[in-house]
Amino acid sequence: MQYKIILVALSISALGYSQKKKAPKEVKIKPRTEFVSELMAKMTIGEKIGQLNLPTSGDITTGAPSNSNVAKNIEEGKVGGLFNIKSVQKIKEVQRIAVEKSRLKIPLIFGMDVIHGYETTFPIPLGLSCTWDMALIQRSAQIAAQEASADGINWTFSPMVDISRDPRWGRVSEGSGEDPFLGSQIAKAMVKGYQGNDLSNKNTILSCVKHFALYGAPEAGREYNTVDMSRIKMYNDYFPPYKAAVDAGVGSAMASFNVVDGIPATGNKWLMTDVLRKEWGFKGFVVTDYTGIPEMIDHGMGDLQTVSALALNAGIEMDMVGEGFLTTLKKSLKEKKVSIEQIDNAVRLILEAKYDLGLFQDPYKYCDENRAKTEIFTKSDRTEARNIAAQSLVLLKNNNQLLPLKKSGTIAVIGPLADAKENMAGTWSVATNMEKSISLVAGIKEAVGSTAKVLYAKGSNLDYDAAFEEKATMFGKTLHRDNRTKEELTKEALKIANQSDIIIAALGESAEMSGESSSRTNIEIPQSQKDLLQELLKTGKPVVLVLFTGRPLVLVQENETVPAILNAWFAGSEAGYAIADVLFGNVNPSGKLTATFPRTLGQVPIYYNQMNTGRPLANKEGKFEKFKSNYIDERNEPLFPFGYGLSYTSFEYSNLAISSKKMGINDKLKITVDIKNIGNYDGKEVVQLYIRDLVGSVSRPVKELKGFQKIFLKKGEKQKVSFEISIEELKFYNSDLKFVAESGLFEVFVGENSSTDKSINFELVK
Structure with missing residues (x-):
């Protein structure tokens, strides 16, 4: 940052801030x-x-x-x-x-967890990432900074950029999914949104990238648990979003709770000094996570004085809550331990x-x-939040174009998440005024006005187990548990369902079923709600499942039985309005998944950019083959792949072309593809480009996202989309942790999601 000459009034005290004294003449601050x-x-x-x-x-x-x-x-x-x-x-x-x-x-x-908005709350970060729109994501951070700074806050513990490929881990909701390339673009956008071009402006705040490092890969998906991975995996898959934030000028970083190479990150000098500062050139300060220093005692690293010295020597500058620095550093200094x-x-x-x-x-x-x-x-902030929220929704299924709905007839809105405004902001929404959030029922009623009749019933509780529901509705996010029996709740729901033309089932997780310390071993919709859904389907009425979730869920049964599924995540303070905008077609859904949805928990961890084995499954039908890498009881493929998301319209890809079949190290290749809107609605499409390095010095993933563009096409419109590939898109960290591109054959895929097979080849020649 360039130095500035700033005029400031100094009193005779050391820095002169007393408002009780008259300020002497203005002087220049150095x-x-x-x-x-x-x-x-x-x-x-x-x-x-x-x-x-x-x-x-x-x-x-x-x-x-x-x-x-x-x-x-x-x-x-x-x-x-x-x-x-x-x-x-x-x-x-x-x-x-x-x-x-x-x-x-x-x-x-003054810091606060301004994670996805301040009082105006945006979708949870996982949902926000599904917009694939960096301008919208940056704008959400700008609005958050504007509001937080207006209320006295000047430092946020965001963005959280941890890559996660295990939906059991609750904090998958707080990150941007499984992909390092997309995660890096989002990290840069968030830092830019919070910090702007000048931190001295009153409406910007200091950003803090977290959790450095690898926090999103705990064993068994259990919060705070051990992380163990090779360094080549760190550098290629997990480090890139942190580095992107550093490259964007993030002002601070937060250490993670987990071990890295057997040493807690908070005391890991290789991580905090060698990588963060020496390799990446980070210029800001590092803060621990909450009580991160004393927690190293339980990791077996020594007493409070020992772990405090370990943290300082590793490269930690600020001790959050632990008070290890405050109470032991003087002694450690005298003893020459620091x-x-x-x-x-x-x-x-x-x-x-x-x-x-x-x-x-x-x-x-x-x-x-x-x-x-x-x-x-403000009204304008809420309007932007509503628009951004609508862009984050992902249409997972839409048989026979059931959606969008007409604003007519009788609409039944049923489910424990239907009238749950306290839950709409999702987890890590500490500044949200939950009373002002818009529930799904409220949003639908306002959307249809007097043109349709809206009926509501709760239908079931979140879960049959009241104790579980209490754990899942902390921090004031109550679902107002209904003490009636299952039979009474179902009877009421079926009564209004049978009076209606369409049923909207609002089901899934409560806000605090995901987030910190909310790991799950069962990632299905709770059984009480599954039972309700089956009863609603038996009525023969068309059912739309509006899914609330902070993580990928196992939805095989729902996908087989429900004609339309709209994943709403937790869409923020304007959730009800945004969901209604999509349900009734005011907004054509364009969200695309940034985390793979498994078919079963047994597939976890699951992600698109996997390595092949020496015995890959060749058939595309998912049929079992002995002595191949597959399961005897399930397909290899996920239910919904990374990058997946439907629209009310359809897009046709054609004429994939490349400017040259050979590429030198200083060359750039141009990839083009024609996209046509062949459906009945105007809509947006996220065009995705993946690359595969076919032969390398180390095994390379089957696909890696290396580019994307979100385009808008009117009904019947056609557009040629272009991507540019340079040597940078071909680089990776090899076994010596050198960032290199190797000569040889590459395959380029362009399509609507990571499962696309539309490809073209080229050769890198050195």
Whole structure:
């Protein structure tokens, strides 16, 4: 970041933020390096260590801020930032303690998990990724930054870019799916959206890429569990989105909980220093995840002093909640287990981030009460959220063009997720006002107005087990469990179903059935809802399944029996409106899956860019062959592949062509394909390009996404789509972890999803 000359009013106190004193004449604030160096020269070792301490707001949110234990630590210079404190008024009061009562008046940084929107909430990240629209994704982050910064927040713990290929893991909902190429594009878009071009602008916030690294690949899909993989897999499949965020200029990074090569990431010097800083050139600071340092004790790495020193030496700058730095680093410094140079480097990085945010110019820059009143949950923000949400929905099945529906007759909306506005925002929606979210029933009623009659029944509870439902509806996301019997609930549902022309079944997961610490061993719709669905199908009325989920689910039975399935994910605060827009054809669905849907749990982990075995299954019918790589009781193929998604219209691909059959290392090839809308509706299509390296020094995946374009075609319109392939699209990390492209044959696939077989070959010649 270039240095700027900024005019600032300094009082006679060290940094002069007191609003109780008259400001003397304006002076120039010095360039960042000089400014931070002079400030650090004034700091005691205790004040330096204090900058590395990130507690949660704790009791500061429950009473007078100045009377809390956290406030006392702030006054004594023992806190560098706070998180999970909301509202301009509270943040302003806490910041005043830091800049008026502490010795050096160093402002705090305020963080929050602004994951997929602030009060205006967008689809969960997995759903957002299914738009395949980088402009929309970046815009969602811009709006989130605008709203969060208007409410005092200047740092978000987002984007989460962990690749995940195991839907048992609950936090698959918080990432962008299974593919490193797409995940990298989304990582860049999110960082750009949050941070903009200038962090000193009042409507941008510091971004934090997480969880570094490999957090999305825990054994057995169980949260916080062991991760173990080869380095070649790390570099080719799991590292790219983190690196993309670094290349985009992300200001901070968060360490993951899991081990990497047997060492917890929080204490892994190879990961935090050798890879992140030396290889990738990361310039920001690294924060632990919540209590990440003391958790290394349970990993068997030593006592609190030992693991705190391990973390600092590895390259961690900020300790979230653990207070290991605060309570042990002085002792470790005396015992020469850490060095003052390491502490100073960490302090400098944190102070530089505060400088870049403009907090030394004006520590109250994010505390404008007028912004808080006028820039949060605005009509325009909600309109954009509604549009983005509609683009995220994935049409999985639509027999006989059942969808879109007519706004006429009688419509039954049945299911435990039908009138569940508290769940529409999904997991990790900490700033959402759930009371203002739009349920499916509400959205449908507003969409049809007086032109159709809408009937509602709950039909069943989320699950037969009340204890399970309680675990799945935490953080106020209740489903208002109905104490009537299964028979009573079913009878009511069938009564309105039989009065209706169409049945919309709102089924699936509740918001907190996915997310952190929400791993599942059964990834089907709960049995209570499956039973309800079968009863609804028996009526003979057409049934549309609106599926709510934070992960890929096993839907074989539903796919075989239900004529239409619309995957709504958790679409955010405007979910009901957005889903209705798609159901009634105001928006033609264009979402495409970014995570494979398995046929059965036994296929997990499952993903499209797999390696072939030496005995691949050759037949395309999924028939069992002895001594081939297959199951005796199931097909190899997934139910819905990566990149899959239907439309109300149809697209025809033809005339796949390549500019040359040979390519030199400095050449670029042009791939073209004609796409025609041959259906009855205008629509959008995500045209996907995959490459296969047919012969290499190491085994290469059967396909790898290397390009995509989302295009709009009117009914009957035809368009030629072009892709450019350079040497960069052919590179990979070899067994020596060198990023190389090797000469030889390549196959290029272009189509509507990862299962496409439309291909053309070329040769790379060096």
